[in-house]
Amino acid sequence: MKHTTRELLETMRVIVCCGAGGVGKTSVAASLALAGAKLGKRVLVLTIDPSKRLAETLGVSRHQQEPVPISAQRFADAGVEVSGSLSAWMLDPQTVSDAVVQRLSGSNESAKQLLNNKIYKNVTAMVAGMQEYTAVEALHGFVKDDAYDLIILDTPPSRNALHFLDAPNRITEFLDGRVFRFFLPKEGSLFQKATSKILERVLHIALGKDSTTELLTFFKMFSGILLHLGRDAKGVRAFFAEPTVAFVIVTSPEKEALLEAEYFKRKTTVELGLNLCGVYLNRTLLDIEKHSWPEAKVKDKEPQGELRSALEKLQVLADSEKQLIEGHRKVYDELCDKVSAEQFTVALPYLSEGVSTLRHLTSLASRLCTIEV
Ligand SMILES: Nc1ncnc2c1ncn2[C@@H]1O[C@H](COP(=O)(O)OP(=O)(O)OP(=O)(O)O)[C@@H](O)[C@H]1O
Numbered sequence: 349m350k351h352t353t354r355e356l357l358e359t360m361r362v363i364v365c366c367g368a369g370g371v372g373k374t375s376v377a378a379s380l381a382l383a384g385a386k387l388g389k390r391v392l393v394l395t396i397d398p399s400k401r402l403a404e405t406l407g408v409s410r411h412q413q414e415p416v417p418i419s420a421q422r423f424a425d426a427g428v429e430v431s432g433s434l435s436a437w438m439l440d441p442q443t444v445s446d447a448v449v450q451r452l453s454g455s456n457e458s459a460k461q462l463l464n465n466k467i468y469k470n471v472t473a474m475v476a477g478m479q480e481y482t483a484v485e486a487l488h489g490f491v492k493d494d495a496y497d498l499i500i501l502d503t504p505p506s507r508n509a510l511h512f513l514d515a516p517n518r519i520t521e522f523l524d525g526r527v528f529r530f531f532l533p534k535e536g537s538l539f540q541k542a543t544s545k546i547l548e549r550v551l552h553i554a555l556g557k558d559s560t561t562e563l564l565t566f567f568k569m570f571s572g573i574l575l576h577l578g579r580d581a582k583g584v585r586a587f588f589a590e591p592t593v594a595f596v597i598v599t600s601p602e603k604e605a606l607l608e609a610e611y612f613k614r615k616t617t618v619e620l621g622l623n624l625c626g627v628y629l630n631r632t633l634l635d636i637e638k639h640s641w642p643e644a645k646v647k648d649k650e651p652q653g654e655l656r657s658a659l660e661k662l663q664v665l666a667d668s669e670k671q672l673i674e675g676h677r678k679v680y681d682e683l684c685d686k687v688s689a690e691q692f693t694v695a696l697p698y699l700s701e702g703v704s705t706l707r708h709l710t711s712l713a714s715r716l717c718t719i720e721v
């Protein structure tokens with residue numbers, strides 16, 4: 349069944365925004381969140397690396413332990429009416445990963461030991477799948493705790509944004525790496541155990557006692573935690589395939605972004621069987637499509653001199669703008685033809701000031717909820 353954005357905001361529990369790098373995923377995620385809050389929902393937006401000014405508007409920064417609500421006063425100051433609430437949180441792999449360690453370590457003592465481990469402090473960002481897994485982990489926690497009606501999930505700036513669905517598998521693959529396997533708790537043959545003893549001694553000679561102890565503690569404790577996370581691949585897939593989880597694609601009218609959008613469409617629907625609800629074509633000039641253009645055509649005889657040359661330059665600008673708009677119209681019409689009967693296509697306007705204040709977000713939010721251009 350085809351949904352409008354408004355219906356998604358009213359009925360879904362989670363909306364995931366994906367798309368190519370730089371197309372406006374974070375901006376659209378924040379605008380969707382504001383639109384939901386305006387409809388009376390208690391909304392949480394989980395953003396990834398918002399621009400500095402948008403981060404300030406949302407009140408988020410790295411290392412925050414929990415979501416931050418935007419105060420009623422701030423909405424009032426910006427002249428934005430909101431009947432629900434809007435909280436935001438920046439997904440920081442390290443913070444989420446620390447919380448996972450706390451939860452899975454068994455005891456406070458061993459959690460502390462791992463969290464203070466020098467190697468752990470530097471490695472979480474490097475482990476394949478860890479960043480995406482932390483997003484899933486955070487999302488899961490918020491879905492369970494019922495403090496929010498709707499959660500909007502922004503995704504990382506990469507072609508592999510959908511990796512978070514594969515995160516547990518990727519963690520498992522990482523654990524299958526030869527070096528790591530030696531250190532997995534309660535696994536390995538006698539031969540492996542003997543080899544890991546030898547390795548331990550070699551490390552000791554090469555690195556010195558303190559660093560070796562640090563490294564071995566890290567491997568032993570962290571591999572156990574990764575192993576646990578890696579077992580949950582099916583659960584993660586099942587969660588994202590639930591009918592109350594919607595996926596939307598954000599794209600700009602540029603060719604590369606549209607190719608990426610195609611990829612996301614295929615991947616989410618054909619390969620993963622997810623609930624892809626629609627596509628937002630961001631940064632279009634379709635709003636000014638019907639404007640009347642000043643007739644700047646230069647007639648043969650008059651005017652002359654500087655005025656004529658200025659008019660000629662204006663004409664070039666007007667022509668190229670018109671061409672751009674025609675291109676956006678073509679892209680929009682083609683997108684409408686390409687999406688299935690169950691998916692919407694919504695064109696969003698290019699905002700000359702960018703998207704960083706509550707007013708900008710309001711402007712996009714109102715457009716998200718209208719369908720035709
Ligand atoms: N409709 C719009 N009109 C004008 N500027 C926009 C619009 N949407 C987004 N932008 C601007 O484009 C830039 C990129 O937007 P944003 O950070 O939302 O993209 P993103 O897809 O999340 O990027 P990344 O892939 O790097 O995370 C920002 O400066 C933002 O203000």
Ligand SMILES: [Mg+2]
Pocket residue numbers: 373374375396397398502503504505
């Ligand atoms: Mg982003």
